[in-house]
Amino acid sequence: MGMGAIATIAVIVIVLVYGVMIYNNLVTLKHGVTKAWSNIDVLLKQRHDELPKLVETCKQYMQYEQETLERVMKARAAVASAREKGDVGALGPAESELRIGLGNLFAVAEAYPQLKANETFQHLQTRISGLENSIADRREFYNEAANNNNVRIEQFPDIVIARLFRFGPAELLEFSEEEKRDVDVKALFS
Amino acid sequence: MGGAPLSVQIRQADEVELWLMLGVLVLVAVIGFYLGFRRLWLARVIEDAPTARIRSAPQGYVELVGEAKAMAGEPIVAPLSKTSCCWYRYSIESKRGGEWRTVRKQTSDGLFLVADETGECVVDPDGAEVTPGTKRVWYGDGDEPITVVMPPRGAEGVQLGPVVMRSSGAMFTSTHRYTEELIVPGDPLYALGEFKTLDDIDHHQSRSEMTAAILREWKRERRRLMDRFDHNRDGVLDASEWEGARLLAAQEAARDHAEQLAHQHVHTLRRPQAKDRPFLLSTLPQFRLVRRYRWEAFGGFVLFLAAGGLLTWISTLRLW
Numbered sequence: 001m002g003m004g005a006i007a008t009i010a011v012i013v014i015v016l017v018y019g020v021m022i023y024n025n026l027v028t029l030k031h032g033v034t035k036a037w038s039n040i041d042v043l044l045k046q047r048h049d050e051l052p053k054l055v056e057t058c059k060q061y062m063q064y065e066q067e068t069l070e071r072v073m074k075a076r077a078a079v080a081s082a083r084e085k086g087d088v089g090a091l092g093p094a095e096s097e098l099r100i101g102l103g104n105l106f107a108v109a110e111a112y113p114q115l116k117a118n119e120t121f122q123h124l125q126t127r128i129s130g131l132e133n134s135i136a137d138r139r140e141f142y143n144e145a146a147n148n149n150n151v152r153i154e155q156f157p158d159i160v161i162a163r164l165f166r167f168g169p170a171e172l173l174e175f176s177e178e179e180k181r182d183v184d185v186k187a188l189f190s
Numbered sequence: 191m192g193g194a195p196l197s198v199q200i201r202q203a204d205e206v207e208l209w210l211m212l213g214v215l216v217l218v219a220v221i222g223f224y225l226g227f228r229r230l231w232l233a234r235v236i237e238d239a240p241t242a243r244i245r246s247a248p249q250g251y252v253e254l255v256g257e258a259k260a261m262a263g264e265p266i267v268a269p270l271s272k273t274s275c276c277w278y279r280y281s282i283e284s285k286r287g288g289e290w291r292t293v294r295k296q297t298s299d300g301l302f303l304v305a306d307e308t309g310e311c312v313v314d315p316d317g318a319e320v321t322p323g324t325k326r327v328w329y330g331d332g333d334e335p336i337t338v339v340m341p342p343r344g345a346e347g348v349q350l351g352p353v354v355m356r357s358s359g360a361m362f363t364s365t366h367r368y369t370e371e372l373i374v375p376g377d378p379l380y381a382l383g384e385f386k387t388l389d390d391i392d393h394h395q396s397r398s399e400m401t402a403a404i405l406r407e408w409k410r411e412r413r414r415l416m417d418r419f420d421h422n423r424d425g426v427l428d429a430s431e432w433e434g435a436r437l438l439a440a441q442e443a444a445r446d447h448a449e450q451l452a453h454q455h456v457h458t459l460r461r462p463q464a465k466d467r468p469f470l471l472s473t474l475p476q477f478r479l480v481r482r483y484r485w486e487a488f489g490g491f492v493l494f495l496a497a498g499g500l501l502t503w504i505s506t507l508r509l510w
Binding site: 003006007010014017018021025028029032035036039043119133134137138140141142144145148152 | 245444
């Protein structure tokens, strides 16, 4: 066996091991995205369970804010539907709608001192706000996982393995610009 | 044989020398191969791990980026420089026959914190691959580094200011070498490991237990209890007055319980149980750590190719 043959074998071994490493890496990334989605899902479910309690508590004091309460419940149903289907594209707008609804609800609640003093309301407001923060954090976490996956499958040499074994891109979870806008408290009371 | 070309020396080497040489080269090639891929894989793991925030980090294998902080209580003090730190690793070596041999070495396994803008997490560094930012090497002539110049100490004997180390001798004439690596409070910290939130709800009392405890406490001060709840002033707490006291105690218990719940979570980061997942701690920023691992991977592959090439060349000279 000549030097050339040995060098060829060495190169083939390196390429093969590198290929296996890239494949395993892409599998890890794919499952990382799935896990990051599950991490958001857990919190969405928790908030889904808390919202009816909040709306029920508010109903006792806010007889004239049915529209605000209905908007929250409608958005809650849309989020649940997107969540159950695992539809990242639909979750973004539904989540934005729910956040706007909740923002309005908490802003309107300022006008009801008895509601504000209610312990259950205080507890639920703290709990839901905490969940909102965690959902926002985990959305960033999910998007980073998805972005890492999407960058890898377009980079060389990963693209070769990704095309060969059909590793696809992950959808980013985007909230609309409207959701990021501050709640117009004045407009709510006009 | 000294002046002969290498190929001639190899052709003239006896069987034992030849096989020893081949054995060493195989070992070096294998180490280079392993090191190359291991470091490349580590770099990719770091690049691909999304960064979590401590308050909402998912349970499991996560990457955290923050600042090192010491835990409250007994401080961790680096044994050689007596610097108050979060983590240390040191070695004392003595020169024997022109070579440095380790006399003593130790790695800290004390807990410390990593903090980001959302919270704090306890780090258990046991089993971590640590890349600290601070490394000091100095020389002296004893088993203890007596040449350390120390600023004044605090009340508990902990070093307050930075430590200045002066070598008592030059690198080549000293008999001892001291090496110390540190992570100090305030250092930026990159951490990759198993995140777990400990829920110590089991250690908390239930609301009914807390209500009962509050009532017991009130009963001990009978006069105050009567003043507060004996509304008809007949010297006896009847059923409705007692129910009033119980309701108030229950409200107080609910408040205390809510407070306990708010403080019950302790986040921890430790070595993952799965052996294929690295546990990394570094004061280097992520991109520099990745760059370092990529250079080490490159070094490993160069080692592999050099040893492999030499192995093949010797084999063609003597075996084929």
